[in-house]
Amino acid sequence: MPLFADSQNTAINGGNFVDQSIGVINSNVTTNISPANGQTGIDILLEASNPDAAHDSSARDYAPRCHPGTREQYIKDIIDWGAPTAGADDPLPLFWMKGLAGVGKSAIAQTCAEELKKLGRLGAAFFFAVNVREDAEQFFPTIAYQLSTEFPEYHDLLDQRIRRDRTILKKTMAIQFKVLIDEPFQELEKTWKGIGRRMVIIVDGLDECKKANDQSRIIDIIAAAARDGVTPFRWAFFSRPEPQIEASFTSNDVAQVTCMVLLPVSDDANPDIELYLRSGFKNTLRRRNIQVTSQWPSDDDIQALVKAAKGLFVYAAMVLRDHIVLWSLILRFRIY
Incomplete structure (x- = not known):
C-alpha cells in the first residue's frame, strides 16, 4: 500500500x-x-486598515471643503510645497498646520488632498476622527494599502512580504513603518522601480488619534525617516496644537525637517466667512425654490453673523447646516 x-x-x-x-x-x-483562507497579502493588509480614513471614502462624503474663493493663499502654499514647480528649491519633507478647533484645518486638508489628487501628487491620506477613525494601529496599514493601489511594483512587493509574515500587522508602529513602507520603497529605488517623484501623504486630525503617546510616536517615526532621507514622501499634518504634538514638532530633531504654519483665529478670515455665508444662503434659497423680492439676509444680518463667528468657520458652517436656524430666519423676515 x-x-x-x-x-x-x-x-x-x-x-x-x-x-x-x-x-x-x-x-x-x-x-x-498561498496564505490561509485563500487571502492575498493585500487582502490581509486591507483587513488591518481603515478604508473610511481615505480622502474620498463614502463615509466622508460630507467632509468639509473650502468654499471656492476662500482660504486660497493657504491652499496655494500647501500645493506649492507638495508639488513644487520645476527648478524650485526642494521643500522640507514635513508640513504642520496647527490651529484651534473650528478654524477650518480639516476643510483645507480635504481641499488640498483633492487638488493634489488631480495633479497626480497625492500618495495617501488619513483623516482621524474620534470614536470612528482613532486607532493608531490602523494608521500605517491604511497608508500602505492606499499606496499599494497607486504603485503596482510596490503592491506586488508588499503582497509578498505580508504573505511571508502576516504578523507584521501586529508589530509596533515603528516596525510597521519600516517593513510596510520604508524598506519596500528603498528596495524599489535600488532596482530603478521607484515612484520617480515625491508624493504627498496628508494626515488630518492627528490630535483625534486615541492615545497621546501614539500621536507623538507617529510624528517621531516619520520625522526620523525624513531626516535620513529614506522616505520618498512629503507628509502634511493638520492638528490642534496639543502639548504632546507641539512638543514633538518643536523638538530640534523634528523642527529641522518641518515647515510649520499657524492657522489663527483672526478677523482676517472675515471676508472668507462672509463669502461662504452669502453663497450658502443663496444655495439654500435655490434648493428650496424660494423666491425673494429683496436681499436676504440683509447686509446687516450677514455682518452680524460674521461678527458672531469670531474668525471660526465652524460657526458659519453650523448656521448653514442647521435647518432650524435657517427656517427661523425665513419666518422672521417673512420670505415666501
Missing part, C-alpha cells in the same frame, strides 16, 4: 515533502505561497 494513499497534492522532492497546491518547496527556495 502506498505510504500516502489518500494524498492528492503531495510529492517528494529532494527529500522534502511538498504540498503541490501551494507550490514547490526545496531546501533553499519557497514560491507561490
